[in-house]
Amino acid sequence: MSAEEVLLKFLGKPGYKPMRLEAIVQALGGDKEDLRRLSKTIPRLIKAGAVVTVKGHLLALPSAGFSPVGAGAPARKQASDLLEGTILFRPSGSARVVFDAVPGSPPREQLHIDADDTHVALHGDRVLIKLNANRRDRNGDDWGTGTVVSIVKRALTQLTGTIGNNRLQWFVVPDDPRISREIIVRDPARAGLTPAPKSGDKVVVRLDVWERRNLNPTGTVTEVLGVTHTPMAEYLAILRRYGLRPEFPPEVAAAANSFGKTVQKADCVGREDFRQIPTITIDPDDAKDFDDALSVERTANGNVRVGIHIADVSSYVKTGSPLDVEARERGNSTYLVGTVIPMLPHALSSGLCSLVEAEDRLVKTVICEFTPDARLVKTEFANSVIRSVKRLTYKQAYGFLQHLTKDEIRALPAPPPHQTGSPGRPLAELTDAELDLIQGMIDDLWSIGKILRAERFRAGSLDLEMKEIKIYCDKDGWADRTEVVQHDESHQLIEEFMLLANESVATALDKVSIPHVNRVHDDPDPEKLAALREELAGNGFQVGDLTHRSEMVKLLASLKDREDGYTIRIQLLRSLKQACYRPSPDGHFGLAKLHYSHFTSPIRRYSDLLEHRIFDAYIQKHGVRSASKEPLRSPGIGELTRSCEHISITERNSSEAERDSVKIKLLELFEREAARPDKRPFEATITDVKPHGLMVELNASQAYGLVHMSTLTDDYYRLNDRGNMLVGSRTGRKFMPGGVIQVTVDRVDRFKRQVDFRLYDGRLAQKPRGPERRKGQR
Numbered sequence: 185m186s187a188e189e190v191l192l193k194f195l196g197k198p199g200y201k202p203m204r205l206e207a208i209v210q211a212l213g214g215d216k217e218d219l220r221r222l223s224k225t226i227p228r229l230i231k232a233g234a235v236v237t238v239k240g241h242l243l244a245l246p247s248a249g250f251s252p253v254g255a256g257a258p259a260r261k262q263a264s265d266l267l268e269g270t271i272l273f274r275p276s277g278s279a280r281v282v283f284d285a286v287p288g289s290p291p292r293e294q295l296h297i298d299a300d301d302t303h304v305a306l307h308g309d310r311v312l313i314k315l316n317a318n319r320r321d322r323n324g325d326d327w328g329t330g331t332v333v334s335i336v337k338r339a340l341t342q343l344t345g346t347i348g349n350n351r352l353q354w355f356v357v358p359d360d361p362r363i364s365r366e367i368i369v370r371d372p373a374r375a376g377l378t379p380a381p382k383s384g385d386k387v388v389v390r391l392d393v394w395e396r397r398n399l400n401p402t403g404t405v406t407e408v409l410g411v412t413h414t415p416m417a418e419y420l421a422i423l424r425r426y427g428l429r430p431e432f433p434p435e436v437a438a439a440a441n442s443f444g445k446t447v448q449k450a451d452c453v454g455r456e457d458f459r460q461i462p463t464i465t466i467d468p469d470d471a472k473d474f475d476d477a478l479s480v481e482r483t484a485n486g487n488v489r490v491g492i493h494i495a496d497v498s499s500y501v502k503t504g505s506p507l508d509v510e511a512r513e514r515g516n517s518t519y520l521v522g523t524v525i526p527m528l529p530h531a532l533s534s535g536l537c538s539l540v541e542a543e544d545r546l547v548k549t550v551i552c553e554f555t556p557d558a559r560l561v562k563t564e565f566a567n568s569v570i571r572s573v574k575r576l577t578y579k580q581a582y583g584f585l586q587h588l589t590k591d592e593i594r595a596l597p598a599p600p601p602h603q604t605g606s607p608g609r610p611l612a613e614l615t616d617a618e619l620d621l622i623q624g625m626i627d628d629l630w631s632i633g634k635i636l637r638a639e640r641f642r643a644g645s646l647d648l649e650m651k652e653i654k655i656y657c658d659k660d661g662w663a664d665r666t667e668v669v670q671h672d673e674s675h676q677l678i679e680e681f682m683l684l685a686n687e688s689v690a691t692a693l694d695k696v697s698i699p700h701v702n703r704v705h706d707d708p709d710p711e712k713l714a715a716l717r718e719e720l721a722g723n724g725f726q727v728g729d730l731t732h733r734s735e736m737v738k739l740l741a742s743l744k745d746r747e748d749g750y751t752i753r754i755q756l757l758r759s760l761k762q763a764c765y766r767p768s769p770d771g772h773f774g775l776a777k778l779h780y781s782h783f784t785s786p787i788r789r790y791s792d793l794l795e796h797r798i799f800d801a802y803i804q805k806h807g808v809r810s811a812s813k814e815p816l817r818s819p820g821i822g823e824l825t826r827s828c829e830h831i832s833i834t835e836r837n838s839s840e841a842e843r844d845s846v847k848i849k850l851l852e853l854f855e856r857e858a859a860r861p862d863k864r865p866f867e868a869t870i871t872d873v874k875p876h877g878l879m880v881e882l883n884a885s886q887a888y889g890l891v892h893m894s895t896l897t898d899d900y901y902r903l904n905d906r907g908n909m910l911v912g913s914r915t916g917r918k919f920m921p922g923g924v925i926q927v928t929v930d931r932v933d934r935f936k937r938q939v940d941f942r943l944y945d946g947r948l949a950q951k952p953r954g955p956e957r958r959k960g961q962r
Contacts, residue, residue, distance in 0.1 A: 187218060188225055192234065195245045202242035207718040216905050242711075266312045268336060271297065273307040273362040275936060281313055281330060295330045303332035304394045306401075307362040308339030340391060344421040346412040346935070347372065347387045347405065356389050356403070359421055361936050365400050367391070372405045381408045386417040388424050413855075413934050415661030418848050419520070426841040428518055428525045436510045440529035443500055443536055447544040447569070451499070456549065456568040456810050458491055462625055463570045465539050466581045466678050468669075469599035470656070472524050473517075474539040474606075475785045477547070477572050478681060480625045487561070488554045488628055492685040493547040493570050495537045497786040498796040501528070512827070515834025517788035520845040522657035526788070533787050534605045541575040541608035548796055550685040550783075558635040563688050565803050567810040574622055575608035581674035584626045590619050630673060633680040640683070644733045644776035647740050648757060653886045655849045663849040666885040682784045683775070689799055690781035694769045699821050700798045701791045701828060703782045705763040705772040712759045720752065723908055730759075733776070748922030750881075751871050765791050765828035765835075767821055791831050794819065847937060850887045854939050855932040863928040865944035870923045873910055875903060878919055880927060880941060889939035891927060896943065 194200070194212060203211070205226060209219045226243070229235040238244050269281040277299035283292040295313065305311050313330040343363065345356040355366040367389050372381040381387050388407040409424070410417030422428070432440070463479040479491035501507045511527050518525040526533040539545050547570050553562040576584075580596050588596075594612040611619075641647065652669040669675075686703070693700045713730040720727055725746075728735035739756070743749030760774070765782075772780040783799070786792040801818045804811040819827070857863075871888070872879040878891040893901065899912035901919070909920040919925070926944035933939075 187221060188229070191222060191225075192229075192245070195235065195243060200244070201714075202238040202244040204242060204715065204718055206722050208243065210722065242715075266314055266333060267295075267330070268310065268312055269295070270339075271302070271305045271307070271309050271311045271332065273302070273305075273364070275361045275364065277302070277364045279305070279307075281311065297330050297332060301329070301331040303334070304397050304401075305332050305335060306338070306340055306394075307360060310336035310339070312336055338391075342388055342390045342403075342406070342424070343367070344386060344388055344409070344424050347381050347385050348383050355400075356387060356405070357935055359386075359425070361938075368400045368402045369405050370402075375405050377405065377408055379408065381405055384412055386410055386412040386421055388421075413852070415657070415852075418852075419523070419661070422520060422841055422845055422848070423525070425844070426518075426837055428841060429514075430525050432510060432529045433506070436506045437529050437531070439505065439507050440500075440531040443531070445531075445535060447536070447546060451546060452544070452569045454567075454810060454813070455546070456566040458493065458547075458549070458568050459544065459571040461491065461570075462621055463491070463493065463572050464574050464576055464622060464625060465541070465572050466576045466578060466674060468654070469577045469579065470604050470654070472605040473526070473534045473537070473787045474572075474575065475787045476678070476682060477539045477570060478625075478629060478678075479570065480628045483553065486556055488556070488632065490552045490554065490629065490632065490681065491568070491570075492550040492552065492681050492784075493539070493568060494549070494685065494784050494792075494796075495539055495787050496546040496548050496567065496796070497528070497532070497537050497793050498548075498800060499546050500532060500537065501793060503797065507532075511790055511793065512830070515790050515831045516838055518838040518841050520842060521655045521663070521849045522661060527790060528787060537787050538605060539570070539572055540606040541572045544569055544571050548783075548799060550688050552684060552688070554632050558632045563692075565689075565692070565799070565808060567800075567803070567808075567812070573618070574614075575606060576622075578672075578674040580611060581626060581677070582672050584623050585630060585673045585677075587623075590616060593619060626677070629681070630677050633677040634673070636680040636684060637676055640680070640775070641737075644737060646736060646774050646776070648753075648760075648774055650753070650757070651883075651886060653846070653884075655846060655853075655885075657849070663852045666850075666853070668884060686781055686783050687777055687779055689783045689795065690769070690779040693781070693798065693802060694779045696802070698798060698802060698818060699767045699824055700818075701781055701794045701824065701831075702766050702769050703763060703772060703780050703791070704766045704768075704770045705774045706761045706770065707773050708760045716755055716759045719755070723906060725752075746922065747924075748920070750869055751921045754871070762836075764832040767824040767828055789831075790827075790834075794824075794827060850885060851932055851934055851937060851939065853885075854887065854929050855934065858929045858932045863944075865926040865928055866941075868925055868927045868941065870919055870921050870925065872921055873903070873908055873919060878910065878925075880925070882927075883924075887939060889941045891925075891941050891943060895930065 190212060191208065194208060205222060206219065209222065212218070226235065230237065235243055235245065267281075267283065269283040271279050271281050273279040279297040279299075279302055280294045281297060282294045295315075297313070301316075303311075312333045314333050316329045316331055343358050343360065345358040345367065347354060347356050347369070349355065354369050354371060356369055357366055369389060372387075375381070386409040387405045388409065389403040390406050391401060391403045394401040407424070409420040423430070458479055461479045461481050463477050465474045465477045467474055475495050477493040479493065481489045483489055501511060507528070514527045517527045517533070528537070537545075539547070547568050549566045549568040551564040551566060552560055554560055577599060580593075583593050583596050594614070596611055598607045598610050649671055652671070654667045654669050656664050656667065658664040690700070690702065710731045717727055717730055727739050730736050730739065736756075740753070743753055746752070763772070763774070769779055771778050781795050782789055782791045783795050784792065786796055797816075798818045800812055801816040804816050867883045868880040869883055870878050871881050875893070876890075877893040877896070879888065880891055881888050896910075899915045899917060901910040901912050903909070904911055909918055911918050927941035928944050929939065930942040931940040
């Protein structure tokens with residue numbers, strides 16, 4: 185029986201589910217030669233109609249009822265049918281098209297588009313494509329590709345970039361490396377801009393209609409942002425790219441200022457008074473606004489009563505007001521490196537709404553009563569007024585958790601004024617009694633928080649925590665240093681009580697069937713999990729059925745002891761769906777919670793502000809004595825649906841802007857490092873192995889880059905049979921995902937946004953590298 189016949193017989197077995205070719209060969213007991221031979225045979229079988237591809241690269245027989253090129257796609261004989269999707273480019277010029285989900289149908293697999301077949305599309309455009317019936321993909325096999333036929337809707341009407349010129353014309357190199365064509369612009373001297381743009385400036389370009397692929401796109405320079413790659417020019421470019429506005433319309437700013445700077449006595453009437461109950465805030469060093477605070481008190485029966493206090497933004501931002509309209513449009517605050525674009529004017533966001541130290545503040549409170557063994561026995565809701573006794577940073581709170589001596593606590597540094605909002609009194613000024621009070625509060629909170637955390641993970645919550653990097657800037661805006669944020673007990677303490685408040689409010693609203701803003705994380709696509717499982721198996725890592733939560737929990741636990749654990753964790757995260765907002769209580773997969781909403785950050789998220797308004801109507805209806813006496817209504821399902829869709833979009837936009845900001849600042853740091861004559865090493869983890877080199881991530885900054893094969897000069901390296909390891913022919917030295925190596929910065933390309941590294945040569949006797957700092961800031 186030929187290999188082709190064996191394959192077809194295997195595909196025809198009862199109960200067969202579509203698999204990748206690699207997994208099929210492994211199941212048949214084949215070797216790499218069988219895989220190579222069948223890889224050449226498959227395109228012919230597909231062309232003949234004997235085999236179809238499902239969701240891109242999974243193989244099946246057409247008689248089994250599977251549709252080719254992704255579930256729900258037209259058959260090969262209908263390949264001329266047009267499909268609509270969003271095109272996403274790669275820096276190489278090729279692209280992929282992703283398709284919208286169709287309710288009731290499995291998701292369609294994304295489709296590869298060769299660079300020559302992208303027509304006049306630009307990154308993010310909505311396009312119509314046709315399937316190529318007999319076009320080979322970039323690997324030389326006919327697995328199905330497409331060609332862009334027309335543009336349905338442009339994603340961009342303007343872009344930012346660096347202007348330059350030659351003897352013939354002026355042009356702009358786009359900031360986004362996924363837009364590989366230069367934009368030809370008219371002579372900027374005729375644009376009437378002051379000052380006139382000069383070569384090397386960062387500019388904004390309004391795009392013209394682009395209809396001919398053989399010609400570059402054209403446009404007009406509309407704004408000069410400054411000298412490219414300087415902090416202010418890069419900051420302004422991010423604002424323009426993502427439509428972010430630091431300034432507020434005059435009427436909105438005036439409305440925010442009209443409330444004054446202090447809480448009025450009249451505003452406290454009818455509220456629960458927590459001002460005599462010790463209350464603290466714990467936030468990052470560079471926090472500009474403080475949404476949440478915690479209070480602790482002992483009851484007569486020995487229980488612990490924890491107040492989870494959240495800034496009452498809804499007391500100031502009323503439905504339909506100019507403040508509300510502006511906040512909804514923004515959707516959320518955006519945290520760029522070194523600064524924030526707030527959802528609310530600073531008079532509220534870092535002023536009257538922020539739970540700063542030693543000031544009366546209006547809050548919404550979730551009151552949770554625990555027995556001495558941390559069993560939750562009672563939950564209440566209230567509108568309250570508090571007065572924080574101390575603003576702590578996470579590092580300071582961690583000092584209390586570690587039971588440092590009073591002298592050691594007092595020596596803990598406060599964040600620099602230019603990096604934070606209100607820092608409060610220095611710890612050095614606190615009395616022994618004040619330090620003892622805070623110590624007791626934190627001990628009580630953590631004794632409960634650690635049990636809540638353990639119970640959450642026992643219930644199946646996934647440990648998806650990834651390393652977080654904080655970049656700090658100097659007073660002039662230049663990237664100064666990076667720091668790994670340790671997700672220690674101080675972070676975990678706050679996290680558990682915020683999760684508890686979010687779940688408590690959502691549970692109460694769902695119990696009485698009140699529509700509200702749910703934070704939804706849908707179950708993952710079983711086929712994506714199966715593909716991940718097959719890929720791991722192909723690399724020799726056998727895991728259970730990941731569609732079962734217990735197996736996913738097991739996998740995550742096992743990654744802690746594996747060298748390639750970090751890489752696999754990233755793969756798993758990419759297999760999960762993105763969380764969003766929805767008016768229906770569809771649950772949160774990652775947290776393993778049936779009822780969940782966002783309630784604890786109304787200063788920076790409109791979702792939470794909406795939830796507060798619904799909360800107000802709920803406590804009023806249920807006779808809570810501190811509820812508002814004004815007539816209240818909850819938004820209808822149609823209004824909620826529109827709001828949820830809108831804030832899900834603004835959240836993604838902010839996330840992209842924040843990632844862009846981090847990338848730019850890391851490039852800024854490493855550009856200076858590359859210029860140093862005394863190159864110093866960075867510890868890096870290999871995340872992937874490619875034929876052209878090693879993809880690495882620096883452990884201290886999460887910066888990605890390539891160690892090119894040409895720089896590995898100590899030996900001749902080849903890929904192993906599985907393609908997941910480089911092995912030296914002479915020395916046997918091995919490089920594989922998860923391995924830790926020392927590298928130095930070799931080259932930085934600010935336009936392509938790429939960093940190249942090379943292996944550190946220890947013979948140069950350079951010092952080990954600490955936190956990354958800008959040149960001259962050691």
